[in-house]
Amino acid sequence: MARIAVIGAGMGAMAAAARLAVAGHRVTVYERTETYGGALRRVERDGFSFDTGPGLLPLPAVYRDLFLKTGREPLEECVDLVQVDPSSHHVFADGTRVSLPNASRAGVVSALVETLGQDAARRWGDFLVRAREAWDRSRRPLLEEPLWPNWRVLAEREPYPAVPHKRLLRTRRAGTLAEVGAWELRDPRLAALLESHALAFGLDPRRVPASAAVLPYMEHAFGIWYVRGGMRELARAVHERCLARGVGFVFGAETARIVVADGRAAGVEFRDGTSAGADVVVAGVDHHRLERMTAHRLYGDGDVRPGEAGQGPRPGRFTVLLALRGGREAGAPHRTVVHTPDRSGELDFLAGGAEPPARPTVTVLRPDDPALRPDGEHESVVVSAVVPPGGRWGEDGVAERFADRVVEAAGEAVPGLRERVLWREVRTPYAGDEETGAVSGGIPAPALAAGGGRFLRPANVTPLPGLYRVGGWSHPGGGLPHAGMSGALVAGLIVEGPDFRGSQ
Known part of the structure; x- marks a missing residue:
């Protein structure tokens, strides 16, 4: 039985902790x-409740x-899990x-036939078939297996089977998600639908590979x-499962340093100078914090490094x-995406080189959940937009002015929104920085081939024996499913050793 110290109580870290405890290890999470x-x-x-992170699974x-x-109790006995239908409503x-x-x-x-026409609907259906092929090719190495030592095969091989496209007397295949939208979907509304799945993670469709087609495919194939x-x-259910399996939690314990002895991780030292010994350390923190915690090399000569992985400061x-006063109208969709009329301006803004668009793309979440509102005559709504890293949110009026634009866009999804607002609370990415420790509250994106x-x-x-990475800043990347899978991978590597080949 090993003593295992887990840094951070995020979803990936807790998933690893629960699995390791079941395997017989003594696990303590320091958050x-x-x-x-x-x-x-x-x-x-005031009787309202709001999710401030991922709103859907x-x-x-x-x-x-x-x-x-x-454990014996399945997920459905621990939480009330419901399928959202429709999965999304889009306002183009x-x-x-x-x-x-x-x-x-x-x-x-069928829904696209009624709104966009037969040809557009057929193109989207054909795209989903190709996206499924990309999913089948990349699912196991990107979600279910530890990162291959020869990961450059994944880097060089595009799993998305792009269709040939004649352009300027040459036949080309889409190499980016934006090219898939422009060349294969050929409808700005379908392109916006496609690109919204990448934008949700702060990914620029003009630069992200065509393999990002797996993001909309996951939603269509497995539901929301x-x-x-x-x-x-x-999170509560996963935390309780950890406690039931004997995982210890210490809150208010900020890890300052990973203790190294005899060439391997041997514990953690906290900001107040105290320390805790361990045989294995699992770090569920972003790479900036992890690098500050140890002077040891964290990347081998052939490893994926943060710079190569696009893991500098991320959009938040x-x-x-x-x-809101007034009840939620019957049949209101749980999630509405209101697309910007200024796609180029928004993408330039996210790249950090422009002012925000007059109306950004926003996601509006309106759960039909009595637990989130004081009574049936009120409603709680969460509206979000992805913004570039950094930002002058602390300057006088900057956050409130951008919030005005976000709420104005959300008015397309919520009837009479302006008149219904009792109060609002604005949360900039720096709130995520405080809660998760990610630089500028950055959103980790899923790994892509x-x-x-x-x-x-x-x-x-x-490269430091006894030290493992878990969570959205490590393989297989960000998002709730990816975080949970990272916990499974780390637990497998610790329990079964370097020969572990992934979940079955």
Whole structure:
């Protein structure tokens, strides 16, 4: 039985902790804040409750597997997991609206036929077939296996089977997600639908490889789910599963240094000067913090490094929490994406080289959940937009002015929004910085194949024996399912050793 110190109580770290405890190890989680869950936080005020992190769960099988492997009670006995239908409603720049059924390719195509026409719907259906092929080719190495030592094969091989396209007397294949939209979908509304899945993680579709087609495919194939009471309930359930398996938690314990002895990780030292010994250290923190914690090399000569993986400061999420008077109208969609009329301006803004667009793309979450509102005559709504890293949010009026633009855009999704607002709370990316420790509250993106390896994430194993990486800043990247899978990979590597080849 090994003593294992886990740094951070994010979802990936807790997933690893629960699995390691079941394997017989003595596990203690050290969290610098006063609670668990990483980005899965909750704000409560005046009877209203709001999720401030991910508001929906794709690929719930990852957490079903976690609960299956760590106890008798399945996930559905620990949380009230419900499928969201429609999975999303979209308001495009030209005013066109479409609701997409959950986990139904035929239903999605039918909905697109009614709104965008037969040809557009056929092109989207054909795209989903190609996206499935990309998923089948990349799913195991990118989600279910430790990062290959010869990861450059993933970096160089594009799994998306782009169709030939004649351009300027040459036949070319789409190499980026933007080219897939322009050359294969050939409709600005379909392109906006496609690109919104990358934008949600702060990825620029003009630069992200075509393999990012797996992001919309995951949603269409496996559905989108919500946890009654708010997504924070998923974090609560995972935390309780950890406690039931004997995992210890120490909150308010900020790790300052990883102790190294005899050439391997041997414990953690905290900001107050105290320390705790360990045989293994699992770090669920971003690479900037991890580098400050140890003077040891964290990357071998052939490893994916943060620079190569595009893991500099990442775009963050700007969120406005809205307490509304008046009940939610019948049939209102849970999630609406209101697309910007200024795509180029928005992408330049996210790249850090322009002013924000007059109306950014926003995601509006309106759960039909009595637990989130004081009564049926009120509604809680979360509106968010992705913004570039840094930003002058602390300057007088900057955050409030951008919040005005975000709320104005959200008015396309919520009838009479302006008149219904009782109060609002503005959360800049720096709130995420405080809660998760990520620089500027950056959003970790999922690992993607191709792109020269710039969209892969560093391996879970480090060159320092006994030190492992877990969570969204390591393989297989960000997002709730990816975080849960990183916990499974790290636990497998520790329990079974370097010959571990991934989940079955």
